[in-house]
Amino acid sequence: MLELFKALADPCRLRLTGVLLAGEFTVQELTRIMGMGQSRISRHLKILTEAGVLAVKRQGTWSYYRAGEDNTFFGAIRLAFERELEQIPERAKDLAALAAVLEERRRKSLEFFEGHARQWDSLSRTLLPVPDYQQRLLELVPQVSRILEIGVGTGALLPELADKAQQVIGVDHSPAMLEEARRRVLAEGQATIELRLGEMTHLPLSDAGAGCVVANMVLHHASQPLAVLQEMARVLEPGGCVVLADLARHEREWAREQLADQWLGFEEAELAEWFGGAGLEQVEMLRVAAQPGQEEVLLVRGRKKQG
Incomplete structure (x- = not known):
């Protein structure tokens, strides 16, 4: 408790x-959000990380900082702490700068996919080969009335998904894709396939509108993976699944x-935590498992809680 109070006893x-309770950011992004030099930001991050308030x-070569879980006392007071943050004079400015950084991530991703839509299939397979996993992925997808696929890209998986549902809705943020x-x-x-323009964090579908949501090689392009999974859960009917x-x-x-990747893949533990x-x-x-020269693939399925 004493270490926590010492760590938080500074306005910066x-x-x-x-800021980091709202997502994961690099030191470079935090310098822009906070309007401070890198050495100063790094010193504050070190203190907060050592106190267990943050995790890295x-x-x-990149380091992402986020809210940590090592300080149990901070976890116990977190809700009250977040409410009091609104009293900080710079809070509105910090949130606006945070939103600008997330928008820049989104814009860069969109520009990349708009410019590479035609050659995307061959580009991704050639630069970052993976084992043949598609059949195993499809085996995890149940027969339902409606499937939503997010980040459909060029639509390679859509015809296969159409055999699993009465209707398939494909969403992507790139008009070219x-x-x-x-x-x-x-x-x-x-x-039976309908295509819609939309963002992963703001899916164009009503609550509980799908029996299954599929995300094939999409999450590593997301600036906020947990927010994407939460949005996927929103559009799932109770008992429905994310694949x-x-x-x-x-x-x-x-x-x-x-390849416009935000993340260099994921650990099993962090995906389980986000789910x-x-x-x-x-x-x-x-x-x-991957062959030499390939990267391993993780297949994950989770169900929305009933009621």
């Missing part, structure tokens, strides 16, 4: 903690620039 560290996740998907759907003559395929943790740093945080239970996880 209070502001930093408030290292991916390649949706155009490629539309060409594929028309060529396949799939009348996800994504990269296991790797160290190919160049993927951030060449739980989104209200998804009965979580099943399968790691698909």
Whole structure:
């Protein structure tokens, strides 16, 4: 408790903690949000991390900071702490700067996919090969009345999903990607597939509108994975499931620039934590082994709580 009070007894560290309760950010992003130099930010982050208020996740040469769980006392007072943050004079400015950083992440991702839609399938397979996992992914998808696939890209999975449901809705934030998907759907003559423009964190579907939500190699492009999973859970009917395929943790740093990846894959533990945080239970996880030169894939399924 004493270490916690010492760590928080500084206006800048209070502001930093408030920002990181809203998501995960790098030191570079935090310098922009806070309007401070890197050395000053790094010193405050070190103090907060040592006190267990924050945690750091290292991916390649990048370090992401977020709210930690090592200080149990902070966990106990967190709700009251978050309420009091609204009294900080700089709070509105910090939240606006935070939103600007998230918007820049979104804009860069959109620009990348808009410019690479036509060659995306060959580009992703060539630069970052993975084992053949699609059949195992499809086996996790149940027969339901409506499936929602987010981040459909060029629509490669849509025809297979159409065999699993009366209706399939495909969502992507890139108009160029949706155009490629539309060409594929028309060529396949799939009348039960509908395509919609939308963001992963603001899905164009009502609450409890789908029996299954599928995310195939999408989450590592999301700036806030937990927020995406929470939105997926929102559109699920009770008892419905999320089926996800994504990269296991790797160290190919160049993927951030060449493939617009936000994350270098994921650990099983952090995916399980996010699924739980989104209200998804009965979580099943399968790691698909890779051949030399490939990256391993994680397949995950979780169900929305009943009632």
